[in-house]
Amino acid sequence: MGWGSQLIASLKEGLRPVADLVYPPRCVSCGGAIAAQGALCAECWGELEFPGEPACKQCQRPMGSAAAAKSGTCYVCAGDPPRHSGIIAATLYNDASRKLILTYKHGGKIALAPLLARLMAARIDAPEGEGALLIPVPLHRWRIWSRGFNQAALLAREIAKAGKGELLVDGLLRAKRTPSLGGLGREERETALAGAIIVRPSRASQIAGRNVILVDDVLTSGATSDACISALLDAGAASVKVACFARVVDGRGLGGGKSGVPKSETPEAITAPGAT
Template identity: 70%
Template sequence: MKIGAQIAEGLRPIVDLVYPPRCPLCGDAVADQGGLCGECWSELEVPGEPACLTCNRPLSSDAAKAVSQCFVCTNDPPLHSGVHAASIYNDASRRLILNYKHGRKIALAPLLARLIAARVLVHGETVPLLIPVPLHRWRLWSRGFNQAALLAQELAKLGKGDAIVDALERTKRTPSLGGLGQKEREAALKGAIRPRKSKVSQLSGRDAILVDDVLTSGATSNACVDALLNAGVSSVRIACFARVMDGTKI
């Protein structure tokens, strides 16, 4: 155990005494800091099987189950090589994300990352790059942190890859994508995301995992995946805490 971890473990009883562990969703007492109570755990919806091998959507039709791929990915293959979602976007995951991102409760990052890590497999001896979806500098300054970058760093601590938090940059300030249609989202993001020139040499020939808190329509992730592939990345998977299913409002 590293010295920093030993110190943290030694101080844990004092921290628990001063700040008794509470569930970040309902406020009930829990056994450990950064955990959810049993009832709130049960409210999280974990992607089940069978699911599309490409995008992780649940498969309902027999035809889709036969080929292990949804009709969306069959008809229009995505640029990415797979999606790893810790949960399906619902009321519980939405509240966690709001507390984390807009409530500035960045102490939730380790919890969210552990849930993501449980869905991410690292194949063979190849160590992937963990690359967060970038924020525009004005958004970063106003919020104070990039929620995706914190998740990427936590995933690196869990052995899921090497984090490069500034591999991508958002070159123009885009409007909020909430409420926009797919074509409107794509138009708003056109030319907005590119690889950082100083990091291109580190990207070439590597497999990457794009990290974000929520995967919605895929417009932002598609722009990031396209930028990474153009920079010479071999493949890109997507890892997120919550996956919005078609028709779900966000």
């Protein structure tokens, strides 16, 4: 940390009591009083569900028992091996994580990015993050203009600040606008996304031969992550791991499909059959 950064950090710390007096710390989920800004209260924290063991060594999917986990691979990955090199999920998708994601992405509360990213970064081990490129799932420029930000890019930036990789915010490009994929079958989703996500030509040389961590907010059963992974591997990436804040499991749309790759979706679409 340079002298300027240290000075800024010291000023922030010195002004913290004043800020807390004017704006008392509140839980970012329920609004209850807490001790520090940008955190969760004990009750909301307790409602989050975190990945545990036993779990699939390839996709981190929870296994029902130690006996089922003997092989180390879930039935989805065993039947159709994924192209990714692993999944890093901060939480499992439930009501608590859904509320945070909707508030963050659709409520425009970008101040939640540091909290969500800290939980993600905590799951990225040093060997995974050392020298890896952090590349967010891209949004089409029209979606960015309407929303005002790319939620995955903000998370990737915060993870990079935590020292868990090198940020390459524009490594992927959504080259064409795609329709809503909710309600479409797999083949229709693949057709809609065909050629939609590519490696940005000016970044191809930076990606070739590198380990990549693909960053998004939610990982479920859509086709977007598959398209991102394929584009990165086709461009010569050595490997691609997927990091997300919330991971959908237990039959709520997490399937392998043709490539066995769990996919990224917006949380509000998960209730729709075949949603993306």
